[in-house]
Amino acid sequence: MGKTNVITAKVSSKGQIVIPVDLRKQMNLNNGDKVSITQVNGELLIKKMPSGLEWQNLINQIPNEQVNIDNNGNYDAEESPNFDKWMKEE
Known part of the structure; x- marks a missing residue:
């Protein structure tokens, strides 16, 4: 987990908290x-x-190409290079 930053805030009568x-x-x-x-x-x-824009940017990063996967779950990396690259990202 990243850096911890603890603050104190009051809850208003309407249940609101100011960040x-x-x-x-x-x-x-x-x-x-x-x-x-x-x-x-x-x-x-x-x-x-x-x-919405952040979701669109994430979706745009997904490879868009035809991927043929055989019955054993294998595909041809040369036929689907973007998909192959995406599958190997960490």
Whole structure:
């Protein structure tokens, strides 16, 4: 896990919490961005959700070519070089 940055914030009467500007900048959180909130062992984990543009950029990285996979799960790397490269990425 990365660097831990602990802050203290108050919960408003409406249940709102202000995320300090430094953390918003570090996480590239902007007005209108969506976050997921997960309860894990009595703690809240807040994660930024990918925007539509970020999803589109991820999708654009997926190889788009015809891949023929035989009954044994094998394919020809020369016929599908982008797929082969993608399959070997870590």
